[in-house]
Every structure is written in C-alpha cells, then in structure tokens.
Amino acid sequence: MSKEENILVVQKILNSIVMGYYVSNTSVSIQGGFPCYQKNFIEKFTIPNFSKEEISILESLSDKIKIDEFLIEKYQVNIPVPKRLSCISSNVLVNPL
Numbered sequence: 001m002s003k004e005e006n007i008l009v010v011q012k013i014l015n016s017i018v019m020g021y022y023v024s025n026t027s028v029s030i031q032g033g034f035p036c037y038q039k040n041f042i043e044k045f046t047i048p049n050f051s052k053e054e055i056s057i058l059e060s061l062s063d064k065i066k067i068d069e070f071l072i073e074k075y076q077v078n079i080p081v082p083k084r085l086s087c088i089s090s091n092v093l094v095n096p097l
C-alpha cells in the first residue's frame with residue numbers, strides 16, 4: 001500500500017465516529033464545549049491491524065455512515081450511528097427549471 005493510500009485510510013479513521021467517541025470519553029471540554037485534541041488526550045488511540053481485504057473495503061467506502069459502521073464493528077465498540085435525516089419532502093421542488 002502506498003503512503004497516499006495509508007493516509008486516506010488513517011484519515012477515514014480519524015474523521016470517524018469512533019475517534020469522536022474516544023476523544024469525548026478521554027479528553028476534557030474546552031471553551032464552548034468542544035473536545036480537546038491535545039496530544040496527551042489522543043496519543044493512546046490505536047489503529048488496529050487491518051487485513052488486505054479490510055483495507056480494500058475501507059478504501060472503497062465513501063459514505064460516512066458506512067465507514068462508521070465498518071469501524072464500529074472493527075473496534076468492537078457499541079456506539080449508535082446517527083441516521084441521516086431526509087431533507088426532501090413531497091412539498092419540495094427537487095429539480096426546478
């Protein structure tokens with residue numbers, strides 16, 4: 001796997017609900033209620049060993065919810081994945097001319 005591919009996999013992990021869950025449970029909140037991402041709070045976060053098949057799956061996923069579901073299973077944590085809200089109703093004109 002190339003460095004660029006490694007970076008894209010790590011980026012998906014760091015932007016996942018799993019990382020957010022970890023930070024919210026290990027760090028403190030700073031002004032405004034935002035979690036603190038200082039080194040001392042995140043340095044123990046680990047990236048598990050992935051099989052070639054798992055890496056291929058993770059690379060192919062682009063949907064945030066699918067990525068989160070995949071990583072929740074990989075990390076074996078019990079985190080509810082938020083469902084997407086549909087913004088389209090029958091009263092909305094989707095493709096105006």
